[in-house]
Every structure is written in structure tokens, then in C-alpha cells.
Amino acid sequence: MKEYIFLLSIIALVGSVLILSEQDSFGHSDGCHRWHSCPSDSGSYTCGDTGHCSQCPDNNYCKAGQPRSSYESKPAYSVPTKSYEPAKKITPAEKPKTVEKPKVGNTNKANACSGTGLCITDRVMKIVDGDTIYIKNYKIRLSLTNTPEKSQAGFNEAKSFTTKLCPIRSTITVDQDDKQPYDAYKRLVGKVTCSGKVLNSELLENGHASILTQYCKKSEFASESWAKKFGC
Structure with a gap:
């Protein structure tokens, strides 16, 4: 009988524990x-x-x-979002105007010059003699044409003729001789046009100069009519 009562006590104790545990479980879930x-x-x-x-x-x-x-979960960290502005449309820059590099002096190649030498348009600054003229950056010596030197007869007449045809401060065009661009004195050798006429030819035509035949084979202008007329 004592054993039976002890067994019932054990059963009751275990039941109480289970009830309390169940109550706590339901208490947590509900x-x-x-x-x-x-x-x-x-x-x-x-x-x-x-x-x-x-x-x-x-x-x-x-x-x-x-x-x-x-059911919401908090992220471990937040990543800031970066907003980007839409790319601006790039328009090609306006093409710069091409500026041709100026040659020495003003050029007038198409109208008064030939060959590949310099073609200079500038104002007369000084007349040395009949066949030598100074402009701003050059001393010009007429090609194929030779006028009297200062100590020779006809010097003043030749210089006066050149001065009248190509006055000081008037505009002239110089076509550099391709075959003999400079002389021994570093003067630019060429054909000079002023007042609408070729000075080289006009000096020969009016008896103020003689042609330098020794340079005919070395001159670009030897084949021109005025040069051929007087000996080239």
C-alpha cells in the first residue's frame, strides 16, 4: 500500500511539472x-x-x-543610394576657321606672279637707282634689267623714270625669280609691276636699261616677250 501511494505521488509530481511546462509554453506562444x-x-x-x-x-x-x-527583418547595414545626373549630350565643338599663315608681305600670286617664288605686294619706301627699289622688308633688284650706275651716264634719267612709274609710297608687286631668287648682295631678284606695267620691260623699251644676257639661262623670265625682244 505504501508503495502504491508513493507511486501515485511520483505520478502527481510529474503531472504537475508537465502542466506547468505546458502553461509556460502556451503562455509564450499565445x-x-x-x-x-x-x-x-x-x-x-x-x-x-x-x-x-x-x-x-x-x-x-x-x-x-x-x-x-x-516578419520584418532589419538589415545589417544600409547602403546609401547615389543618384546620378543624366549624361549631358556632348555636341562637337565648332570647327575653328582655318587661318592661312601669311607670307612675308601681301601676296597676289594669282594675278601678277608665276612660279613658286615669293609674290609680294607692298609700298615703295626708297628708290636707289633705276633697277633697285626698297620696300619694307626687302631690297629689290630687277631681274635681267640693268640701268646705269651713279657714276655712269643715264643714271639720273633711269632713276627718274622709275620714280615716276613707281612713286614713293605707291604699291608694287614683286614676283621673285625662281631660278635666281637673290643676288650676291642678298637683294631679292624679281619682276616688278607698278601702275599696271612691268618696270623691267618699261625701262628697256624706253632706252633706260640694257638686258643682262648672261643671266638669260638663269632667269625664270627669260622666255617672256620683253626679255626675248631685247636679247634672251
Whole structure:
């Protein structure tokens, strides 16, 4: 009989333990812990953090009007998003105008010059004698044409003729001789046009100069009519 009573006591004790455990389990699954409507002893959750604001009106999420769901998970960190402005359409820059590099002096190649030598249009600065003229950057010596030197007869007449046809400060065009561009004195050798006439030819025609036949084979202008007329 004592053994039976002891056995019943053991059974009762075990039953009590099971009941209490079941109550705690149901209390966690169905009670305030399940809905997080009460604070956690361990601090693993706070009252109202699953959205049950009616039980926990003081919860910060509830106050903010943004109750949390029990299925929401907070990210470990937030990655800031960077906004990019749309790429601006790049329009090709306007092509700069091509500016031709100026030659020495003004050029008038198409109208008064031939060959590949310099073609210079400039104002007369000085007349040395009948066949030598100075412009801004050059001393010009007439090609194939020779007038008297200062100590020779006809010097003044030849210089006067050149001065009248190509006055000081008047504009002349110089076509450099391709075959003999400069003489021994570094003067530019060429054909001079002024007042619409070729000075080389006019001096010969009016008896103020003689042709330098020794240079006919070396001159670009030897084949021109005025040169051929007087000996080339």
C-alpha cells in the first residue's frame, strides 16, 4: 500500500511539472510574449515591436505610426543610394576657321606672279637707282634689267623714270625669280609691276636699261616677250 501511494505521488509530481511546462509554453506562444505585447526580460524584444500597438502604445514604432511586423527583418547595414545626373549630350565643338599663315608681305600670286617664288605686294619706301627699289622688308633688284650706275651716264634719267612709274609710297608687286631668287648682295631678284606695267620691260623699251644676257639661262623670265625682244 505504501508503495502504491508513493507511486501515485511520483505520478502527481510529474503531472504537475508537465502542466506547468505546458502553461509556460502556451503562455509564450499565445500570451504577451508571442505578440510581444510585453517587454522581454532578456531584452531580445520590446513591447509592441511586432505591431501590436494596442498593447504597447508607448512603443517608439507605434508613436511614429510605423508599427513593425514580426516578419520584418532589419538589415545589417544600409547602403546609401547615389543618384546620378543624366549624361549631358556632348555636341562637337565648332570647327575653328582655318587661318592661312601669311607670307612675308601681301601676296597676289594669282594675278601678277608665276612660279613658286615669293609674290609680294607692298609700298615703295626708297628708290636707289633705276633697277633697285626698297620696300619694307626687302631690297629689290630687277631681274635681267640693268640701268646705269651713279657714276655712269643715264643714271639720273633711269632713276627718274622709275620714280615716276613707281612713286614713293605707291604699291608694287614683286614676283621673285625662281631660278635666281637673290643676288650676291642678298637683294631679292624679281619682276616688278607698278601702275599696271612691268618696270623691267618699261625701262628697256624706253632706252633706260640694257638686258643682262648672261643671266638669260638663269632667269625664270627669260622666255617672256620683253626679255626675248631685247636679247634672251
